[in-house]
Amino acid sequence: MEQDLLQLLNSTAKELETILSTKTVVGAPIEVHGTTIIPLISIGFGLGVAAGSAAQAKQGQGNGSGLGFGGGIRPIAVIIANEHGARIETIKSGAASVVEKMADTISQVALKRNASSGE
Numbered sequence: 001m002e003q004d005l006l007q008l009l010n011s012t013a014k015e016l017e018t019i020l021s022t023k024t025v026v027g028a029p030i031e032v033h034g035t036t037i038i039p040l041i042s043i044g045f046g047l048g049v050a051a052g053s054a055a056q057a058k059q060g061q062g063n064g065s066g067l068g069f070g071g072g073i074r075p076i077a078v079i080i081a082n083e084h085g086a087r088i089e090t091i092k093s094g095a096a097s098v099v100e101k102m103a104d105t106i107s108q109v110a111l112k113r114n115a116s117s118g119e
Contacts, residue, residue, distance in 0.1 A: 005051050005065045012069065016045065035109045038079040040088075045071035080105055 027039035
């Protein structure tokens with residue numbers, strides 16, 4: 001029983017290792033009219049494991065084990081880079097803020113592009 005739990009814990013840890021990489025924390029770049037937007041993400045996970053056995057006079061021998069796992073992912077900022085430089089824009093909370101921040105950036109880029117082309 002304990003050996004099965006150890007194998008489960010080891011395989012879970014190996015999977016976490018593949019999930020938690022810099023490619024996960026730094027998202028894929030998005031190109032919009034000469035501006036690159038790169039999302040930054042915060043990832044947190046927790047893991048708990050327990051195993052035990054006991055003998056009781058009336059009920060006999062008993063074994064038990066358990067594994068608990070929880071996690072969360074949230075956007076925290078975007079890197080915005082163009083020909084004028086790069087900056088980091090923080091995100092206050094949630095996916096709605098990410099969409100709003102990206103929409104604002106895209107509209108600003110479009111306005112600047114239109115203004116520079118004389119439209």
